[in-house]
Amino acid sequence: MARTSGIETRDKLIRAAEEIFAAQGVDGARTRDIVRLAGQSNPSAVQYHFGDRGGLLDAVMAGRLERTEAALTPLLEELPDPDLEDLVRALVTAEATQLSDLRGLRCLRISAQLSHESGIRTRTPHPTLAGTAYWRLIERIESSLAAAELPEPIRLERTDLALTLIGAALADRARQYLDGARPLTTEPVFLADLVTTTVALLRAPAPKQGRTAE
Structure with a gap:
């Protein structure tokens, strides 16, 4: 052998x-x-x-991130002065490249479970994200919300929620493909709607009442 x-x-x-x-x-x-x-x-x-098991999971996510980076980097190079919608569309488009093969579909199912571990809430990237175009994009999305005069805690929390939304939506689409189910919409419509929905979440006005974290 x-x-x-x-x-x-x-x-x-x-x-x-x-x-x-x-x-x-x-x-x-x-x-x-x-x-x-x-x-x-x-x-x-x-x-x-x-x-250990955690190291194996990190290796899986590092490989998945490498493939996303390859799609994301040229998209960002084509956006010299992007607005919030441009940034979200670039993120969704790059992530959606994982829908094209079995390996990507599986990784979308996995990464959706880890979207809250990006580190954006504390501005400390997960080790696999440090120094990547993906992390810089997340930071640009969060900083673009400052123009709406949203308090920093809300900006950070919304950015994290946006990542969760995108991850969950793509994971569900991946599940449908893996199960052989017929989605309600075509992939282009699904992705366009995901961009619109995510931007609406990020641009929502600040709450008039309620306390933010100290």
């Missing part, structure tokens, strides 16, 4: 993790199922290659 290299084994574990995390959920997935699906006989394979 031909031996596989460490790089090949690592890739097999990542692809198996994408399938298991998507099917069982990030919290419900069992490491032994990932190891078995990857065709590995060593039960400590995940620990050896990634340190």
Whole structure:
């Protein structure tokens, strides 16, 4: 039997993790199922290659982010002076490239469960997002809300909610594709509506009453 290299084994574990995390959920997935699906006989394979289960999840998300970055970077280069809608459309368009293949569909199901971990609420990016075009875009979206004179806590919270909305919507679309269900709308209409809905959320007026976080 031909031996596989460490790089090949690592890739097999990542692809198996994408399938298991998507099917069982990030919290419900069992490491032994990932190891078995990857065709590995060593039960400590995940620990050896990634340190722990969390390291494997980070590797899955790093690969997913790399593919999104490849789509996002040229979109932003074409927007020298974007407004809020331009920024949201670039984000949705880049994320939607994951709808085109099985691997992307699974990763959309996974990342929706982690959208609240971006770090925008504290302005501290998750390690996988630090220094990326994705993180800079999130910051630009949040800072563009300052023109509406929204208090900073509301700007940060809304940006986080917008990421959650986009992630959940794309994950649900991915679920429909994976299940073979027929969506209510075509993909272009769905994406255009997602941009419009997200921008409306971000541009909503500040509440007239109520306390923000100290």
